[in-house]
Amino acid sequence: MEEDEFFGEKTFQHFCAEFIKHSQEIGDGWEWRTSKDCSEGYMCKIHFQIKPGMLMSPPGTSAHVQTCLPMEEALELPLDDFEKTETTTGSKVIKYEYHVLYSCSYQVPVLYFRASFLDGRPLALKDIWEGTHECYKTRLLQEPWDTITQQEHPILGQPFFVLHPCKTNEFMTPVLKNSRKINRSVNYITSWLSVVGPVVGLNLPLSYARTASQDEGNVN
């Protein structure tokens, strides 16, 4: 009965596969990657944002670049547009990487993330926090190390920031229990990521909501 809250690597991979299927349908950019020996895998997304407060480019230089986009919207422009923008105007473009891994010890998914400028300089955590939605900022700034730590990526071996997983079950369990009560299955990954993503500047498009939950036995 408790299986839904704690799940194994296989279930994790299944939910990730479903999630990525939808990501591909809407061009949201998530990919599955495996470790060298293919025993483990994780989801990965890279996106680029303009550092807030900077104009992207003077009007007329780039037709497909909007000026003064709110941070959350500057997500979907293709890579080469940003490279051109960066060199012509000196705007700061930031590359965000989000990885979703499975934690054997906590038996829940974990969000790893890092950010860097295009020249490879990493962003400090405090700069990443500036990209965090207002509502989470207060809490994060008060107790940052309770929720975000820096750790070595288990597969890549590089330093990433990590949203600590120890409390994941606390907010996931009521949602899962509620859905079970009415015979709906929940894609744990979709649901979980929709909650934790915004904390670190990752917003899931609304269309994922349809895939987050469905009637058991129904195939949409």
Place this chain on the structure above:
Amino acid sequence: MAEESESGLQLPPSTAAEGEGPTEVSPETATPEPPSSAAVSPGTEEPAGDTKKKIDVLLKAVGDTPIMKTKKWAVERTRTIQGLIDFIKKFLKLVASEQLFIYVNQSFAPSPDQEVGTLYECFGSDGKLVLHYCKSQAWG
């Protein structure tokens, strides 16, 4: 989609819901004061329609989150999820360390700046938008 008759969410005020004894907050004793003028108001007489400015939102509690005595609210289309969260937190008198999450389709948390109007267009039915809310002490 869950209807109002499902278990656990419609218990009368004198009964503890979900076995955890959540506080029932009624409008008579805790009058809601929305942060901005009339952006959220009890949805008793306001008709919801696609052409009207306000959306009928039905709020349902998840887990041991306190149940709001007034569940149906008329909310402006442009109200964000974050605005709604702040409102519910105030209404339920949650402390600062408590987080509140709002879900559509009972499982998906829209981005904080998502507008109620957009959510209604995607997930509304029978003239209303059902949102589930859940409190948590936790993060991560």
